[in-house]
Amino acid sequence: MNSPRIELSAPDITEKEIQAVTEVLRSGKLSLGPRLAEFEEAVKSLTGAKYAVAVNSGTSGLFLCLKAMGIGPGDEVITTPFTFIASVNVILQVGAKPVFVDIHPDYLNMNPDLIEEQITSNTKAIEAVHAFGNPWGIDEVQRIARSRDLLLIEDSCEAIGTVYKNIPAGMFGDAGFFAFYPNKQITTGEGGIIITNNELLADICRSLRNQGRSPNAGWLSHERVGYNFRLSDINCALGTAQLSRFEEIKQKRAQAAGKYIEKLSSDKRLIMPELPEDCNFSWFVFVVRLTEDYSLKQRNELLDMLRSEGVCASNYFPPVHLQPFIKAPLGIKEGCFPVTESVSSRTVALPFYSSLRDEQIDFVCEKLSLCLDRLYL
Numbered sequence: 001m002n003s004p005r006i007e008l009s010a011p012d013i014t015e016k017e018i019q020a021v022t023e024v025l026r027s028g029k030l031s032l033g034p035r036l037a038e039f040e041e042a043v044k045s046l047t048g049a050k051y052a053v054a055v056n057s058g059t060s061g062l063f064l065c066l067k068a069m070g071i072g073p074g075d076e077v078i079t080t081p082f083t084f085i086a087s088v089n090v091i092l093q094v095g096a097k098p099v100f101v102d103i104h105p106d107y108l109n110m111n112p113d114l115i116e117e118q119i120t121s122n123t124k125a126i127e128a129v130h131a132f133g134n135p136w137g138i139d140e141v142q143r144i145a146r147s148r149d150l151l152l153i154e155d156s157c158e159a160i161g162t163v164y165k166n167i168p169a170g171m172f173g174d175a176g177f178f179a180f181y182p183n184k185q186i187t188t189g190e191g192g193i194i195i196t197n198n199e200l201l202a203d204i205c206r207s208l209r210n211q212g213r214s215p216n217a218g219w220l221s222h223e224r225v226g227y228n229f230r231l232s233d234i235n236c237a238l239g240t241a242q243l244s245r246f247e248e249i250k251q252k253r254a255q256a257a258g259k260y261i262e263k264l265s266s267d268k269r270l271i272m273p274e275l276p277e278d279c280n281f282s283w284f285v286f287v288v289r290l291t292e293d294y295s296l297k298q299r300n301e302l303l304d305m306l307r308s309e310g311v312c313a314s315n316y317f318p319p320v321h322l323q324p325f326i327k328a329p330l331g332i333k334e335g336c337f338p339v340t341e342s343v344s345s346r347t348v349a350l351p352f353y354s355s356l357r358d359e360q361i362d363f364v365c366e367k368l369s370l371c372l373d374r375l376y377l
Helices: 015-027 034-047 058-068 086-093 138-147 199-209 233-244 246-264 296-308 324-330 338-344 358-375
Strands: 051-055 076-079 097-100 123-129 151-155 175-179 192-196 286-290 347-350
Touching (some): 015 233, 034 192, 034 233, 051 199, 058 151, 058 175, 058 192, 058 199, 076 086, 086 097, 097 324, 123 138, 138 151, 192 199, 233 246, 246 286, 246 358
Parallel strands (some): 123 151, 151 175
Antiparallel strands (some): 051 192, 175 192
């Protein structure tokens, strides 16, 4: 008999979401309709932001932030090498240069103690990424940005609903943004949203997402070079329905994470996720690390074994700075960011989503322990 297959991620979709999408399809107003404003208002309510601009992906959100802030050729943006590739791709796409800062070995975010030494006369902004949704250090990054008169962009794609030191994730920077791919806490299918308290920045982003149109001008009137980064009312209806269930979804994910921690924290071969104090955390993924006794080869063997047992585990994240198209042009060598490289070689992302049942978590933990035992044989 075949073992059950437990997926790495899965969206939490109910009849409420299906009905919301169906209503839009029947209305005939599929884009730039009332559901767009409704979704943006829901995100503003969750985060306390004055302005929200929905777009077709988190990547588009970052791109528009950079463009609206005037960041381009000749500018440097300080960021982390431990992130999803889009965080760095977009810096390159606007013609700027990413400048990497190594991460903290426990919390996995850019180490604030290392930022100042990377600031030059060309530094225009800091892009802080909440790795796996963890906001640790963002308050210190904010302090540095303000003291050095730098823009702060907060990549909160994985952190919606997290509150750190009484401030919602995404609200520490001049602008923040979330992503709503189906593996996120909530989904719009594909989509993202920019949040900010800067009215001019929001207005420019709205124009840029819609072919450079002015909100008060006609359909064929364009005031700047723009893009088609709109998010349809279909996606927005799905997102609004998801947000109406957000606390339920957040609690389910917290329960799943707690179950994993209960089952795995006594295994000395594993390092559990480390969360900061004074943090109401919204779990995006559940990523453990092997101890430093293990090699990259062994981690990869472990992933292969888990997959063969029906556990869809993965590695989060490969070091961005070692991607060939980034490494060569920037003259980066292996060993430049040793903490990132060490952490990246030992991460194991386990199946994680709000509908994950206790018996499935038990199965994953059992297989993980057995596969770890086999690595020693």
